[in-house]
Amino acid sequence: MKSRTVPFFNYPEMLGESKQEVLDAISNVIDRGAYILQKDLTEFEESLKSYLNVKHAIGVADGTNALLLALRAAGIGEGDEVIMASHTYVATAGAVHYVGAKPVLVDCGPDHMIDPAQIEPAISARTKVIMPTQLNGRTADMDKIAAIADKHGLRIIEDAAQALGSKFKDQYAGTFGTAGTFSFYPAKLLGCLGDGGAVVTNDDFIGEQVRLLRDHGRDDSGEFVSWGTNSRLDNIQAAVLNVRLKSFDRDLLRRREIASLYQQGLCEIENLHLPPAPSRGDHYDVYQNYEIECAERQELLAYLSERNIRCIVQWGGKPVHQLAALDLGPSSLPYTDEMFKKCMLLPMNTTLSNDDVEYVIATIRSFYGNK
């Protein structure tokens, strides 16, 4: 196959065909001088609400602040513990740390999601929240997690930064518990042109609290009724998101199509452990990432790199419990430790052409001598 260059994520091309429409939307915002808490943000919040079928959607500064504000609104703080998978972004643990609570890290399973069987043994008298990360565009088995939360009287707050549009049993990621959070970082499923995030909830109290917290405790009449901070989603980013939301479901279908191509092209290579294939079963996966495991990771990464295909290892190569500076422990998590010697992300985004994907597949097959 003819050589080509496949970047991991193509930032300059991320808008695809919607580039002109996005430029027009930005220009329109500038002409109106409408930058902070304006109608494009309200419109985006309404669209997100109806897309996810939830009662409240609040645009905030980014996905990390979304977690922070959701935790604060739920009253989580000093002395509380929050259970999460170690295979998550440091932001999940960081948000818990910054409200004064303690992240308790557990193992994941072969689908790379939090292993529900590891949650119950991690529960203590201080546990208040289970915080599943809906990783790589997949939603965890929320029946199992909800059963544990119910039994122990715990809240569920989902870090769905990587899972907008993903579903479990026809219910969207982010809508299962007290609150769900999203990130609109450019490389996320729904990316804006900078930082952005949102909190969604069906709980009126939580929705109201997050709305106050993101704007200095100011209510609709302009009165300061509580403490708060500045964590608003920029109106200009909301305008960009309004354009991008129009083609969002098509973008997700394209990601599932690429996942099918990878699945078909790579499934017979025994040394590779692939993510679950797109299915019509309980899980509707939208492939924020395509995370594989292979024992020859370093060699494969080098082989691909020599052929102009850029792959990366998620989180820079370390799950949260291995970040020594944070000193969270535990010292070992068997599945996570083993997989972090083997896991890597193949290019997965809507700028890839079928030829790009075929080139990645052909190159991996040639690495394994399959021609």
Ligand SMILES: *Cc1c(COP(=O)(O)O)cnc(C)c1O
């Ligand atoms: C991206 C991400 C975040 C943080 O989102 P930002 O918008 O970058 O703050 C949190 N959790 C997970 C799992 C993420 O992938």
